[in-house]
Amino acid sequence: MSKIKVVHYINQFFAGIGGEEQAHIEPEIREGAVGPGLALNAGLGENAEIVATIVCGDSFYNENLESAKETILEMIKSQDADLFIAGPAFNAGRYGVACGDITTAVQNELGIPALTGMYIENPGADMYKKEVYIVETRDSAAGMRDAVGKMVPLALKLVNNEEIGSPEEEHYYPRGIRKNFFTEKRGSARAVEMLLQKLKGEEFETEFPMPSFDRVEPAAPLKSVKEATIAIVTSGGIVPKGNPDRIESSSASKYGEYDIDGVMDLTEATYETAHGGFDPVYANLDADRVIPVDVLRQYEEEGKIGKLHRYYYSTVGNGTAVASAKAFSEEIGKKLIEDGVDAVILTST
Amino acid sequence: MQLELGNIFIKDVQFADTTHVKDGVLFVNKEELKALILEDEHITDVQIDLARPGESVRITPVKDVIEPRVKVEGAGGIFPGVINKVNQVGSGRTHVLKGAAVVTAGRIVGFQEGIIDMTGPGAEYTPFSKLNNVVVTMDVKPEILQHAHEEILRLAGFKAALYLGEAAKEVEPDEVKVYETLPLLQQVAQYPDLPKVAYVQMLQSQGLLHDTYVYGVDAKKTLSTFIYPTEIMDGAIVSGNCVSACDKNTTYHHLNNPVVADLYEKHGKELNFVGVIITNENVYLADKIRSSDWASKLAEYLGVDGVVISQEGFGNPDTDLIMNCVKIEDKGIKTVIITDEYAGRDGASQSLADADAKANAVVTGGNANEVIELPPMDKIIGDVSYADVIAGGFDGSLRKDGSILVELQAITGATNELGFNSMSAKGY
Numbered sequence: 001m002s003k004i005k006v007v008h009y010i011n012q013f014f015a016g017i018g019g020e021e022q023a024h025i026e027p028e029i030r031e032g033a034v035g036p037g038l039a040l041n042a043g044l045g046e047n048a049e050i051v052a053t054i055v056c057g058d059s060f061y062n063e064n065l066e067s068a069k070e071t072i073l074e075m076i077k078s079q080d081a082d083l084f085i086a087g088p089a090f091n092a093g094r095y096g097v098a099c100g101d102i103t104t105a106v107q108n109e110l111g112i113p114a115l116t117g118m119y120i121e122n123p124g125a126d127m128y129k130k131e132v133y134i135v136e137t138r139d140s141a142a143g144m145r146d147a148v149g150k151m152v153p154l155a156l157k158l159v160n161n162e163e164i165g166s167p168e169e170e171h172y173y174p175r176g177i178r179k180n181f182f183t184e185k186r187g188s189a190r191a192v193e194m195l196l197q198k199l200k201g202e203e204f205e206t207e208f209p210m211p212s213f214d215r216v217e218p219a220a221p222l223k224s225v226k227e228a229t230i231a232i233v234t235s236g237g238i239v240p241k242g243n244p245d246r247i248e249s250s251s252a253s254k255y256g257e258y259d260i261d262g263v264m265d266l267t268e269a270t271y272e273t274a275h276g277g278f279d280p281v282y283a284n285l286d287a288d289r290v291i292p293v294d295v296l297r298q299y300e301e302e303g304k305i306g307k308l309h310r311y312y313y314s315t316v317g318n319g320t321a322v323a324s325a326k327a328f329s330e331e332i333g334k335k336l337i338e339d340g341v342d343a344v345i346l347t348s349t
Numbered sequence: 350m351q352l353e354l355g356n357i358f359i360k361d362v363q364f365a366d367t368t369h370v371k372d373g374v375l376f377v378n379k380e381e382l383k384a385l386i387l388e389d390e391h392i393t394d395v396q397i398d399l400a401r402p403g404e405s406v407r408i409t410p411v412k413d414v415i416e417p418r419v420k421v422e423g424a425g426g427i428f429p430g431v432i433n434k435v436n437q438v439g440s441g442r443t444h445v446l447k448g449a450a451v452v453t454a455g456r457i458v459g460f461q462e463g464i465i466d467m468t469g470p471g472a473e474y475t476p477f478s479k480l481n482n483v484v485v486t487m488d489v490k491p492e493i494l495q496h497a498h499e500e501i502l503r504l505a506g507f508k509a510a511l512y513l514g515e516a517a518k519e520v521e522p523d524e525v526k527v528y529e530t531l532p533l534l535q536q537v538a539q540y541p542d543l544p545k546v547a548y549v550q551m552l553q554s555q556g557l558l559h560d561t562y563v564y565g566v567d568a569k570k571t572l573s574t575f576i577y578p579t580e581i582m583d584g585a586i587v588s589g590n591c592v593s594a595c596d597k598n599t600t601y602h603h604l605n606n607p608v609v610a611d612l613y614e615k616h617g618k619e620l621n622f623v624g625v626i627i628t629n630e631n632v633y634l635a636d637k638i639r640s641s642d643w644a645s646k647l648a649e650y651l652g653v654d655g656v657v658i659s660q661e662g663f664g665n666p667d668t669d670l671i672m673n674c675v676k677i678e679d680k681g682i683k684t685v686i687i688t689d690e691y692a693g694r695d696g697a698s699q700s701l702a703d704a705d706a707k708a709n710a711v712v713t714g715g716n717a718n719e720v721i722e723l724p725p726m727d728k729i730i731g732d733v734s735y736a737d738v739i740a741g742g743f744d745g746s747l748r749k750d751g752s753i754l755v756e757l758q759a760i761t762g763a764t765n766e767l768g769f770n771s772m773s774a775k776g777y
Contacts, residue, residue: 007679154675166775166777176697176776177695177776178690178697178700178716178775178776180772181772181774181775182771183772186769186770187607187712187769187771188607191659191685192611192620194685195620195656195685198655199546199655206699206709206711207713207774208688209776210704210708246743249738250593250740250741251718277592277665277740279459279557281495281496308523317692318740319717319740319758320691321694321697322693323695323698341396
């Protein structure tokens with residue numbers, strides 16, 4: 001097996017170029033390991049090697065996010081890297097942000113396993129911990145040995161596609177990824193025990209800490225509904241009969257875009273729901289119950305609305321991950337804006 | 350109210366000329382059982398199969414799982430108001446064929462029924478892989494519409510379970526357990542120094558394949574109410590419910606409600622279990638507000654110090670769960686909620702559709718979106734061709750070799766929110 005090729009990212013300070021006065025330097029690539037890379041390289045052992053080190057000034061990266069990222073991604077591509085490591089950044093704020101940002105880009109855009117390390121109070125930790133593995137380090141370079149000792153095993157696991165243990169076991173900041181595991185006691189027994197602890201005023205540990213929810217500000221009202229182009233977007237799963245896009249009955253991985261040009265009424269013969277989370281009988285009998293095409297056509301005719309948009313968008317909200325829903329809505333939103341839609345009727349079930 | 354449960358441990362199931370129990374083996378007269386099912390003129394065909402733990406068998410689409418029970422002493426019969434006449438159950442003596450179950454399967458009614466594998470990785474996630482199952486697969490007349498179709502299969506399952514349960518009547522149980530809950534004031538007085546605890550059981554009631562029945566009444570048309578825990582053991586609550594089969598309570602789950610069992614386990618020792626409040630999960634906001642108002646009011650009325658709240662389902666009922674939790678906490682009553690999660694296949698999304706900081710004590714049955722590969726099985730009972738469209742399946746779920754790639758969601762009982770299983774999830 002050939003050696004695992006590692007590209008390492010550090011800032012101007014750790015490259016020995018200089019401190020704040022050199023923070024403006026542009027990205028450059030050097031062969032082999034530099035500075036802290038030497039310790040990392042030693043830790044990586046026989047099977048992996050730092051083939052190149054990218055050095056970039058912290059100010060340059062933070063002030064030129066897009067172009068810096070682009071240049072560095074090209075550099076990494078040219079090395080045909082198997083693994084990318086940035087930092088550790090300890091408590092250096094802009095360095096931490098740069099490490100988090102470039103690690104995320106390498107992982108998401110190049111598909112190369114990537115990780116970084118920093119101190120818990122480094123702003124980069126909070127900003128990027130959900131995106132990438134960030135190993136917890138001390139607040140200064142005095143903690144280098146400790147950081148290398150934690151980063152190397154996790155890096156090797158990532159590149160070898162091995163199972164990653166819990167945040168406590170692997171020393172990374174929890175990413176909010178939920179994983180199942182089997183327990184000693186059944187859920188009901190755990191619930192009764194937790195209640196007894198709560199009643200006695202003892203410490204107890206919830207199995208699911210409540211998240212804080214996004215709240216969406218309502219948009220400003222339309223100036224005139226009579227001139228508005230109105231579109232329909234639904235999570236009620238209304239699709240042309242036969243579900244041509246095979247949208248899943250639960251946990252949808254996609255949405256459909258359907259042309260309703262000239263469609264005056266949705267009938268049992270032409271439309272149905274793909275949704276598996278509610279009694280579908282009434283939606284299948286008359287899909288207008290979920291997306292009111294018939295009434296909007298009538299309003300269109302009577303001049304109560306400008307017009308009904310030619311396409312409607314539909315997915316299944318049943319058990320569908322928020323991340324999927326967000327991705328669908330971003331795409332749908334973009335299309336609606338491009339098409340000059342003024343307002344959307346969102347229906348759920 | 351006091352109930353003796355006589356458990357007869359069943360370690361095998363076999364076909365025979367007469368239906369009876371001997372030395373821990375349940376013998377089933379297949380033809381007699383078939384004839385009983387076919388008494389319903391709407392059922393055109395029935396097939397009876399046996400599925401034992403460890404066998405290479407896949408059962409799908411599963412609608413319900415039912416434990417055979419029979420009343421030996423005391424008023425009423427199992428499943429009152431549904432199969433037996435309406436009569437108060439929950440007292441006297443009931444015999445149970447522990448380790449046996451009826452599983453109903455057949456042509457799909459909706460998108461949603463589940464999978465039970467008797468061996469392999471899928472078997473780890475469903476409690477029903479550990480049972481000796483009598484599987485009843487039915488076809489109904491083609492003109493029968495979904496609501497009627499569901500009802501026919503549901504009732505046939507209960508009939509089959511009662512038929513098998515009769516075989517337990519004369520058998521000496523291997524163990525007898527006694528459960529007793531006194532009328533409220535006496536119950537409170539019995540253990541004055543222990544914290545008073547009730548159980549708030551939420552019943553899925555959102556429509557076709559999302560319904561639950563209490564003494565035969567559709568739960569969506571009920572107001573929240575009190576019930577003795579032992580009534581539940583005699584089949585006062587039954588399932589009509591198998592959508593996203595992972596977190597729906599089968600009738601087996603109701604009969605063996607683990608929250609009831611575990612509260613009784615600590616009853617008189619660490620807590621005083623005073624009773625159960627049942628409340629529904631309807632789709633309309635007005636119903637959610639009304640039902641959670643009632644559930645919290647009844648908890649206050651009982652004067653309890655704490656409650657365990659169990660959910661059924663996900664998404665829309667997350668709202669009911671949080672309303673119940675918050676309103677009960679606002680009465681100064683401590684809560685623990687049992688739910689499950691839909692955090693996406695990668696586990697990175699928000700797990701619940703509603704949340705509140707007051708819900709600070711949560712037990713989870715796990716992330717139902719987690720994907721599992723179910724290897725091919727030698728025998729299929731039912732029909733696997735629906736794997737792509739059941740909840741938890743997707744286009745391409747069923748592969749050519751018969752293996753299935755699905756979310757846990759499709760496995761009957763996998764993330765049960767009564768806390769039936771030994772599974773949880775944690776943050777990585």
